[in-house]
Amino acid sequence: MQCDVVIVGSGAGAGITAELLTAAGMDVVIVEEGPLRSSKDFRQLESEAYPSLYQESAGRKTADKAITILQGRCVGGSTTVNWTSSFRTPSATLAWWRQQFDLPDLTDDALFPWFLQAEQRLSIGPWLVPPNQNNELLRTGALRLGIAAAAIQRNVKGCWNLGSCGMGCPTNAKQSMLVTTLPVALDRGARLLVETRVQSLELAAGKVVGLRATGVQRDGTPAPGTEVRIQARHVVVSGGAINSPALLLRSKLPDPHNRLGARTFLHPVVISSAVFDHAVEGWNGAPQTLYSDHFLEVDPIDGPIGYKLEAPPVHPVIFSSTSTGFGAELATDLREMHRTHALLALLRDGFHPQSAGGQVKLRSDGSPLLDYPLTDFVMDGARRAFLSMAELQFAAGAQRVRLAHDSAEPYANWAQAKLAIARLPMKPLLTRVASAHVMGGCGMAGQESKGVVRPDGRHWQVENLSVHDGSIFPTSIGANPQLSIYGLVNKLATKLARDLSGRDVRLA
Ligand SMILES: Cc1cc2nc3c(=O)[nH]c(=O)nc-3n(C[C@H](O)[C@H](O)[C@H](O)COP(=O)(O)OP(=O)(O)OC[C@H]3O[C@@H](n4cnc5c(N)ncnc54)[C@H](O)[C@@H]3O)c2cc1C
Numbered sequence: 001m002q003c004d005v006v007i008v009g010s011g012a013g014a015g016i017t018a019e020l021l022t023a024a025g026m027d028v029v030i031v032e033e034g035p036l037r038s039s040k041d042f043r044q045l046e047s048e049a050y051p052s053l054y055q056e057s058a059g060r061k062t063a064d065k066a067i068t069i070l071q072g073r074c075v076g077g078s079t080t081v082n083w084t085s086s087f088r089t090p091s092a093t094l095a096w097w098r099q100q101f102d103l104p105d106l107t108d109d110a111l112f113p114w115f116l117q118a119e120q121r122l123s124i125g126p127w128l129v130p131p132n133q134n135n136e137l138l139r140t141g142a143l144r145l146g147i148a149a150a151a152i153q154r155n156v157k158g159c160w161n162l163g164s165c166g167m168g169c170p171t172n173a174k175q176s177m178l179v180t181t182l183p184v185a186l187d188r189g190a191r192l193l194v195e196t197r198v199q200s201l202e203l204a205a206g207k208v209v210g211l212r213a214t215g216v217q218r219d220g221t222p223a224p225g226t227e228v229r230i231q232a233r234h235v236v237v238s239g240g241a242i243n244s245p246a247l248l249l250r251s252k253l254p255d256p257h258n259r260l261g262a263r264t265f266l267h268p269v270v271i272s273s274a275v276f277d278h279a280v281e282g283w284n285g286a287p288q289t290l291y292s293d294h295f296l297e298v299d300p301i302d303g304p305i306g307y308k309l310e311a312p313p314v315h316p317v318i319f320s321s322t323s324t325g326f327g328a329e330l331a332t333d334l335r336e337m338h339r340t341h342a343l344l345a346l347l348r349d350g351f352h353p354q355s356a357g358g359q360v361k362l363r364s365d366g367s368p369l370l371d372y373p374l375t376d377f378v379m380d381g382a383r384r385a386f387l388s389m390a391e392l393q394f395a396a397g398a399q400r401v402r403l404a405h406d407s408a409e410p411y412a413n414w415a416q417a418k419l420a421i422a423r424l425p426m427k428p429l430l431t432r433v434a435s436a437h438v439m440g441g442c443g444m445a446g447q448e449s450k451g452v453v454r455p456d457g458r459h460w461q462v463e464n465l466s467v468h469d470g471s472i473f474p475t476s477i478g479a480n481p482q483l484s485i486y487g488l489v490n491k492l493a494t495k496l497a498r499d500l501s502g503r504d505v506r507l508a
């Protein structure tokens, strides 16, 4: 196949790039390793969604298996299955990037128009429906402790408040790439290859001269006899963190400063659940509509690790797979799911020398594996987060609190929880850690020695290659990342469209 630009992946970064490049009249091919599924396939069933829409059937793990990683693998990427929370990149994070990674242009003012356009394009705005009980309890506990909690903006249009965003939106209300940028790009002539994985980029004289892709079977393995070679003037890699650096590693791209795959961040998440004397029904209604940044702001950004609190959805598979214990005790916990409230803490990694993130490596078959050590520094944050969540849940009226930690007993009151959590062994694997926010690994920097891509998203050593996805963040964001990707990629892809076509374009 031949085209002007080939885009690897079809998620957040890919969708924005495809819309802008096709607006500039470019002939675009989009290659997605996952399947094309749409609202008619989304039946609010975890049993169908996780195997078909997620990387490694939602069972992706870090090398020591201590962290479970959720990432999308379908048309629309993680935007098809995400929970719609939308935050601009926090000012403190941008200031850190300017200082540490020589990115002087990334100011709030300079990014403002790019965020605004993305917000308008994707209907990101206040969610005016009352929060579900699961979120309301976050606010109740926070108010009683004198901690600020605020509303989360969402990328929805006519949302039915069903709560199954993580299984794909059955009403097309979620303004993911599946229903926004990708259809527009296809209408303008872009071609989309599905169930096709880009295995490697071919390099000659410092340029990518071709891509080798192969069909993918339902279990993720290559389908024999389905190889395709694609030639393009320019290549945009948007496979998401972990997969994008893995593709560049498989292709043996130059990496003179050992930056490729390094500094991969996860916002490691710890979870606390609490049983109330009334129904909570955490599966019902929009997930994550309230948050608290109180514990992000207690210490400086490069001090002890801070964390953001949110209320995740409580569906049977996600709940039972993060529940601890076994036998009768576990059966009781699961039976009480309808009265269970859940809180999560997103730990802001990447701002301290002892939180340098993980390294993407390749397995013998070329598939990616993330080695992410949960250092004592990170685990200290996890302990403080457990304390904060338990205190908040008891303040909200919880009868019993149980942490996602294999050594934690259920606690009946805050005094008991406080003593016990202080003594908990904060070890990987005992502490259940998860992530749905994978960032970094192809970090952006203004100096070649500090990053993989330049401030305009182009690869430092390979001129006709750009990376447009969450892998370009030099640290974690400290907030749910989708809008950071939309905003930053909007800026990069608009410039790329101008460089390649001479035309000025903007999101519709
Ligand atoms: C369950 C869940 C809930 C989330 N909730 C939120 C939320 O509420 N708010 C928020 O801000 N963020 C949320 N996120 C995260 C957010 O959706 C992601 O950060 C964002 O979509 C990442 O964008 P991306 O472009 O980096 O990659 P993705 O959107 O993940 O897209 C990458 C795509 O590339 C494909 N791909 C990878 N490698 C190849 C290859 N070699 N060949 C072909 N295709 C390839 C993948 O299959 C995938 O479809 C959530 C994520 C998940 C999984």
Ligand code: SF4
Pocket: 084, 156, 158, 159, 160, 161, 162, 163, 164, 165, 166, 168, 169, 170, 171, 172, 173, 174, 285, 286, 287
């Ligand atoms: S809560 Fe809204 S956006 Fe999420 S799945 Fe339901 S209708 Fe779609």
